[in-house]
Every structure is written in C-alpha cells, then in structure tokens.
Amino acid sequence: MSHPPARPPRRADARHNADKILDAAVACLSRNADASVSEIAQSAGVGRVTLYGHFPSREVLVEAALQRVLAEGEKVLESLDLTGDPRHALSVLIRSSWLLIAQSSAVLEAAQTALPPERVQQLHLKPAQRVDELIHRGQATGAFRVDLPPDWLTSVLHHVMHGAANDVAAGRLDRTDAPVFITETILAAYAPTGR
Amino acid sequence: MSHPPARPPRRADARHNADKILDAAVACLSRNADASVSEIAQSAGVGRVTLYGHFPSREVLVEAALQRVLAEGEKVLESLDLTGDPRHALSVLIRSSWLLIAQSSAVLEAAQTALPPERVQQLHLKPAQRVDELIHRGQATGAFRVDLPPDWLTSVLHHVMHGAANDVAAGRLDRTDAPVFITETILAAYAPTGR
Numbered sequence: 116m117s118h119p120p121a122r123p124p125r126r127a128d129a130r131h132n133a134d135k136i137l138d139a140a141v142a143c144l145s146r147n148a149d150a151s152v153s154e155i156a157q158s159a160g161v162g163r164v165t166l167y168g169h170f171p172s173r174e175v176l177v178e179a180a181l182q183r184v185l186a187e188g189e190k191v192l193e194s195l196d197l198t199g200d201p202r203h204a205l206s207v208l209i210r211s212s213w214l215l216i217a218q219s220s221a222v223l224e225a226a227q228t229a230l231p232p233e234r235v236q237q238l239h240l241k242p243a244q245r246v247d248e249l250i251h252r253g254q255a256t257g258a259f260r261v262d263l264p265p266d267w268l269t270s271v272l273h274h275v276m277h278g279a280a281n282d283v284a285a286g287r288l289d290r291t292d293a294p295v296f297i298t299e300t301i302l303a304a305y306a307p308t309g310r
Numbered sequence: 311m312s313h314p315p316a317r318p319p320r321r322a323d324a325r326h327n328a329d330k331i332l333d334a335a336v337a338c339l340s341r342n343a344d345a346s347v348s349e350i351a352q353s354a355g356v357g358r359v360t361l362y363g364h365f366p367s368r369e370v371l372v373e374a375a376l377q378r379v380l381a382e383g384e385k386v387l388e389s390l391d392l393t394g395d396p397r398h399a400l401s402v403l404i405r406s407s408w409l410l411i412a413q414s415s416a417v418l419e420a421a422q423t424a425l426p427p428e429r430v431q432q433l434h435l436k437p438a439q440r441v442d443e444l445i446h447r448g449q450a451t452g453a454f455r456v457d458l459p460p461d462w463l464t465s466v467l468h469h470v471m472h473g474a475a476n477d478v479a480a481g482r483l484d485r486t487d488a489p490v491f492i493t494e495t496i497l498a499a500y501a502p503t504g505r
Contacts, residue, residue, distance in 0.1 A: 149342050227480070260498070267491050270477055271470060278469025285422075288465070296462050303455070304499040 133169045135159045140180035145221035145280070148228065152176065177222075177229040178238070184222050185242050188215040192245055201253030202302055208249065209276070209301065210294045216246075217280035220273045246272065259305040272301055328364045330354045335375035340416035340475070343423065347371065372417075372424040373433075379417050380437050383410040387440055396448030397497055403444065404471070404496065405489045411441075412475035415468045441467065454500040467496055 139159035143150035152173050156166040170176035191212045197204040219242065226235050250268050253259035259268065279297055282288035288296075334354035338345035347368050351361040365371035386407045392399040414437065421430045445463050448454035454463065474492055477483035483491075 147342060147344050149344070224476075263491055263494060267483070267487075267495075270473060270483070271495055274469045274473025275466060277473070278465060281419075282465055288462070292462075296458055299458060299503075300462075300466055300499050303501060303503070304495050306498060308494075308498070 129169070132159075132161055132165060136161060136166055136169055136176070137180055137183050140176055141184050141218060141222055144177065144180055144225040145218045146284070148221065148225035150225070174229050177226050178234070181219075181222050181226045181230075181235075181238055184215070184219045185238060188212060188219050188242055191215060192242065197245065197249055201249060201256060201258040202305075204249055205253070205301065205305070206298050208246070209272075209298045213276045213294050213297055214280060214283075216273070217276040220277055221280075253305065257307060260307045262308055268305060271304055275300060324364070327354075327356055327360060331356060331361055331364055331371070332375055332378050335371055336379050336413060336417055339372065339375055339420040340413045341479070343416065343420035345420070369424050372421050373429070376414075376417050376421045376425075376430075376433055379410070379414045380433060383407060383414050383437055386410060387437065392440065392444055396444060396451060396453040397500075399444055400448070400496065400500070401493050403441070404467075404493045408471045408489050408492055409475060409478075411468070412471040415472055416475075448500065452502060455502045457503055463500060466499055470495060 136155065136159045140150075140155045143155045143158050147154075152166060153163060155176065156163045159166070166176070170179060192208075195204075195207055195211060197208060223235065223239060226238075246269055247265070250259065250265045254261050254265060254268075275297055279288060279293045283290050283293055331350065331354045335345075335350045338350045338353050342349075347361060348358060350371065351358045354361070361371070365374060387403075390399075390402055390406060392403060418430065418434060421433075441464055442460070445454065445460050449456050449460060449463075470492055474483060474488045478485050478488055
C-alpha cells in the first residue's frame with residue numbers, strides 16, 4: 116500500500132463501507148445479474164481489498180445483497196393488509212412495493228447462478244409465499260383467471276415490474292406513472308376470461 | 311503466435327467463423343447486455359484474435375449482432391399479414407415471432423449502451439414501426455384500450471416476451487406453452503376497459 120490510512124478504520128467507518136458495498140451490489144446486480152466484484156467495488160467507491168475485507172467472495176456478497184433487498188421488501192410487505200379482495204390487495208402490493216420487488220427479483224436472478232439452489236429457495240421462500248398465496252387465493256375465489264397457471268401469473272407480474280424498473284432507469288417511463296400503469300395492466304391481464 | 315495454422319484459412323472457414331461469432335454474440339448479449347468480447351469469443355469457441363479479425367471492436371460486433379437478429383426477425387415478419395383485426399394480427403405476430411422479438415429487444419438493449427443513439431434508432435426503425443403501427447391501429451379502432459399510452463403497451467409486450475424467453479432458458483416454462491400464455495396475457499392486458 117503506497118498510501119497508508121491517516122488513522123485506523125473505526126467500527127462506524129467499516130459499517131458505513133459495508134452498507135455502501137451492499138447498496139452498490141443491489142444496484143449493479145439488478146442491472147446485470149453477472150456484475151463482477153470489481154464493478155461493484157467501483158460503483159461503491161471502495162477498493163477491491165476493502166470489499167473482500169467485508170465479503171470474502173462473490174458468493175458471500177451476492178447472498179448478503181439478496182438478504183438485504185429481501186429484508187427491505189419484507190419491512191414494507193409485512194405492514195400491508197393483503198387479506199381483503201384479491202384485486203384490491205394486488206393493487207396495494209404493486210403500488211407500495213413494485214420497485215423493491217423488481218429489484219429483489221433481479222438480485223434473485225443473480226443469486227440463482229451464484230448460490231446453491233436450496234439456499235436461494237430458503238431465502239426467498241417467505242417473500243415469494245406472500246405473492247403466491249395472493250394469486251392462489253385470487254384464482255380460488257374467482258377474482259383472477261384460472262385458464263393460465265399461477266406460476267405464469269406470478270412470472271408476468273415480475274416481468275412487468277422488472278421491465279418497468281428498467282424503463283424508469285433508462286428515462287423511458289415516469290417514476291410516478293409506473294405503479295399506476297403496472298397495476299392497470301396486471302389487473303386486466305389477471306381478469307377472469309368472460310369473453 | 312505459437313501455433314501457426316496448418317493451412318491458410320479459406321473463405322468458407324472465415325464465413326463460418328463469422329457466423330458462429332454472430333450467433334454467440336446474439337445469445338450472449340440476449341442474456342447479458344454487458345457481455346464482453348472475451349465471453350462472446352469463448353462462447354463461439356474461437357480466440358479473441360480470430361474474433362477481432364472479423365469484428366475490429368465491440369461496437370462493430372454489437373452492431374453486426376443487432377443487424378443479424380433484426381434481419382432474421384424481418385424475414386419472419388414480412389411474411390405475415392398484419393392488416394386484419396388487430397387482436398388477431400397481434401396473436402399472429404406473437405405466435406410466429408415472440409422468441410425472435412425477445413432476442414432482438416435484448417440485443418437492442420445492449421446496442422443502446424454500445425452504439426450512438428441515432429444509429430440504434432436508424433437500425434431499429436422499421437421493425438419497431440410494425441409493432442407500433444399495429445398498436446396504434448388497435449387503439450384507433452377500439453380493439454385495444456386507450457387509457458394507457460401506446461408506448462407502455464409496446465413495453466409490456468416486450469417485457470412479457472423477454473421474461474418468457476428467460477423463463478424458457480431457465481427451464482421454468484415450456485417452450486410450446488410460452489407463445490400461448492403470452493398471447494392470452496397480452497390480449498387481456500390490451501383489452502378495452504369496460505368495467
């Protein structure tokens with residue numbers, strides 16, 4: 116090291132760096148599931164040595180990023196009442212957390228190539244259940260169409276939210292329009308077929 | 311060069327290599343818009359020197375990959391009659407070319423960071439027009455909803471097709487189910503709102 120630090124790093128600095136690295140990891144992995152450790156370090160404004168001091172491998176870093184984004188989503192989702200009319204519950208879910216869910220599913224995509232499948236499943240089980248349950252309940256009560264499988268309905272929700280997040284990032288879609296457009300689109304796509 | 315070739319490369323070999331490289335570029339860039347030249351060379355099974363012999367820069371390679379995938383799409387699309395009922399025309403469009411369009415839009419995403427915006431617009435103008443015109447005609451004739459902007463309807467189509475292509479690649483969705491599910495979902499999402 117040609118430039119030794121002026122003072123030894125304090126615990127608060129270390130925590131701050133770990134936070135910055137995780138924020139950068141979530142942002143980079145959302146954009147590109149194959150983002151490298153160097154890209155993430157650069158985006159966080161820290162050196163690779165500092166990054167590896169906190170997260171000894173890409174696998175550990177991806178898992179921590181996934182845990183972080185899922186925990187943030189959980190904080191929002193657990194405050195929502197999703198027990199009423201499934202169409203209303205779905206609107207509430209989208210409006211309150213579309214961007215967080217879009218980020219989570221992008222980081223999840225990255226985790227699927229970086230972590231063992233059981234680990235990903237285990238981490239993602241609870242958040243995924245909330246959406247799965249809502250879709251199943253909607254199909255069971257006739258609020259949502261049943262001519263398409265529930266897994267596909269879940270996928271469509273994620274594809275549209277993820278695509279909209281990219282549109283917003285690229286300046287093609289207004290951030291305040293996004294949740295309204297997503298909700299209107301998904302409610303129509305999920306509506307029972309009575310043509 | 312430590313291993314000179316046993317014989318000078320013939321024109322047919324060169325053409326074959328260029329084809330392999332372009333196929334690999336389309337596949338790699340569809341999966342990851344930031345795919346590097348090394349990744350593409352590796353996936354094509356050629357060395358970087360061979361790749362650079364055909365495509366002197368990443369920019370040239372990305373442009374050639376975009377032209378290839380758009381030309382393939384064009385070949386399919388120009389054979390379709392999209393002048394009838396917009397809902398029927400949209401079904402025909404999706405069933406015949408969802409995978410090609412999904413690949414094109416992924417490579418287009420890559421091109422948007424690698425090429426000058428005017429160049430991308432110029433290359434993409436004609437294929438994009440076909441979908442745009444269909445959506446505008448559907449809105450004008452009352453076949454499609456008008457409470458959401460046409461650009462968003464186009465985006466939704468691309469997001470769902472692109473997501474479905476990833477689902478198929480990851481083994482989460484059957485390749486033969488995909489066009490049926492996409493069509494049913496998009497027709498419902500585009501239907502005029504009469505609630």
